[in-house]
Amino acid sequence: MRTKAALAEAKAGGVKLGGTRPEAEVRHAAVKAKSEANAERIRTILSNSRAAGMTYKAIADELNKLGVATATGSGKWYDTTVRRYALKLLT
Numbered sequence: 001m002r003t004k005a006a007l008a009e010a011k012a013g014g015v016k017l018g019g020t021r022p023e024a025e026v027r028h029a030a031v032k033a034k035s036e037a038n039a040e041r042i043r044t045i046l047s048n049s050r051a052a053g054m055t056y057k058a059i060a061d062e063l064n065k066l067g068v069a070t071a072t073g074s075g076k077w078y079d080t081t082v083r084r085y086a087l088k089l090l091t
Contacts, residue, residue, distance in 0.1 A: 038071040043089050046082065050090065056082040 011017055042063065049059045056079035063077040070077060 035071065039085055039089055042068065042085060046086055046089060050086060055079070056086065 007017060045063070045068075046059065049062065054062070060077040060079045060082045063082070064075075067075070068077070069075055070081070
């Protein structure tokens with residue numbers, strides 16, 4: 001019961017409860033921008049490889065062999081990751 005009373009009091013005092021916050025929206029925009037930049041880094045490789053008929057697995061192996069960093073910096077590409085980038089960039 002104390003929690004409900006405290007939330008009611010905060011709400012009455014003008015505190016926004018729930019929903020998005022401006023600082024969260026800024027963070028989400030930064031994450032999206034980073035994601036798009038990382039996708040653009042491999043656009044040419046991905047496009048040329050798919051045009052040559054390479055599978056997602058073969059492209060992932062090639063990216064790993066070339067040492068192309070992943071978005072998280074793990075350095076390990078997987079066929080599923082390459083497929084997701086292809087769907088994002090090439091459709």
